[in-house]
Amino acid sequence: GDDIWLNRGRLGDDALAKADKLWGFGVDTGLDLAGESDGRVPDAEWRRAFARQLYKGDQQKIEEHETWRTGDNMNTAIGQGDVLVTPLQLANGYATFANGGTLFTPQLVLQVAKYDSSTVLWVAKPKPVRTIQMQPDWRASILQGLEGVTTSGTAASTFDGFPQDRFQVAGKTGTAEVNEKASTSLFAAFAPASAPTIVAAAILPEAGEGGKAAAPLIRRILEPLANAGGDLAAFGLANPAPAGGGFDVAAAVNEVSAPSTVTGD
Numbered sequence: 001g002d003d004i005w006l007n008r009g010r011l012g013d014d015a016l017a018k019a020d021k022l023w024g025f026g027v028d029t030g031l032d033l034a035g036e037s038d039g040r041v042p043d044a045e046w047r048r049a050f051a052r053q054l055y056k057g058d059q060q061k062i063e064e065h066e067t068w069r070t071g072d073n074m075n076t077a078i079g080q081g082d083v084l085v086t087p088l089q090l091a092n093g094y095a096t097f098a099n100g101g102t103l104f105t106p107q108l109v110l111q112v113a114k115y116d117s118s119t120v121l122w123v124a125k126p127k128p129v130r131t132i133q134m135q136p137d138w139r140a141s142i143l144q145g146l147e148g149v150t151t152s153g154t155a156a157s158t159f160d161g162f163p164q165d166r167f168q169v170a171g172k173t174g175t176a177e178v179n180e181k182a183s184t185s186l187f188a189a190f191a192p193a194s195a196p197t198i199v200a201a202a203i204l205p206e207a208g209e210g211g212k213a214a215a216p217l218i219r220r221i222l223e224p225l226a227n228a229g230g231d232l233a234a235f236g237l238a239n240p241a242p243a244g245g246g247f248d249v250a251a252a253v254n255e256v257s258a259p260s261t262v263t264g265d
Contacts, residue, residue, distance in 0.1 A: 001077030005070045016073055017043035022132050023093045023103065025085055030105040030129070040084040042076060044068035050082075079174060091201035094188045097142070098170075098196035101132040146170035147193050155187065158215040167226035168193040171218070173210030182206035187214035191222055192230060198222065 004016045012018075020026060026041030040046075048066045055061035075081030085093075088106060096103045105127040112122040147170045150159040154173040162169065171189030178184070187210050188201035200218045207213035228234035 001074040002070055004077075005073035013068070014043040014045065016076055017041045017046075020076070022130065023096055024129070025083075025089055025093060029086075029088055029092055030127070031088065032108060036088075037084075037086050039086055039089055040082060042072070042082040046082075047072070080176065085203075087201050087203045090186070090188050090203065091199050094190055094201065095196075095199040096132065097134075097139070098190040098199060100139075101134050103129040103132065105129055143170060143193065146172055146189075149173060150189070154209075154211045155215040158211055158219055162219060162223065163226050167191055167222070167230055169219075169222060169226075170196075171215070173215055175209045183208055185213035185215075186210050187218050189218050189222070191226070197230065198225060 001016060004011060008015065017026070020041045026039055028036040028038050042050075047068045051062050051066035055065065072081055076083055079085065092103065092106055107124050107127065109124055111120050111124060113120050147168060149155050149171050150162075150169045151164060155171060159169060169189050169191045170193035171187060174186030174188075176184040176186060183206070185204040185207040186202070188199070190196040190199040200221045202214040202217050204213045204217070225232070
């Protein structure tokens with residue numbers, strides 16, 4: 001973030017924002033539901049417009065707050081400052097990295113089958129948005145870092161005892177801080193790291209550090225699949241795709257509330 005801003009004469013004031021938007025941030029994902037948020041990827045132009053709107057008529061305040069600085073670019077580079085993302089954008093961005101650089105439009109329906117039958121009537125086709133070129137050595141370095149998060153980094157204790165030898169998780173914790181509020185917990189991950197088939201992301205407002213709240217939730221999502229060796233067929237699925245179904249809220253609450261013992265395998 002610092003280097004990009006210092007080289008803005010060659011790259012442009014909005015170079016970092018442009019790069020972020022390539023990965024699907026700052027715009028809705030195209031999910032077929034109304035009301036999806038765009039999120040926000042700020043830049044120098046956004047800061048000027050925001051200051052003029054916020055301090056309309058107060059020129060001194062505008063001049064005090066409209067300037068974009070190196071620190072703003074650095075904050076934006078790590079997803080802090082004025083950046084806003086949705087959990088779906090976060091998951092889709094990590095999916096793009098995991099699959100080698102193709103950003104897809106998320107879809108709610110994988111296929112339509114005849115009622116009470118295995119006859120498939122219609123299958124949704126993937127909808128690619130764009131392909132992002134990544135230098136192989138850059139991607140390898142980032143992947144190594146993401147793997148290290150769950151083995152020796154900020155989520156290592158969360159994944160202690162997880163079958164990393166057969167289902168390596170690559171991920172990143174995040175802790176978003178807002179004045180006068182508790183920290184918001186973030187975690188995004190994909191697995192298995194070498195040949196990803198699943199991505200999961202969580203943003204838990206005012207829940208604490210990323211490794212303390214969001215990461216344990218994602219572990220719980222991934223663990224059944226990991227214990228099945230990554231084989232979705234082990235869940236009784238004829239088709240390797242997510243299955244719908246009901247969710248017993250009362251049972252889940254009782255499970256969380258009741259004393260429990262944890263065993264390893």
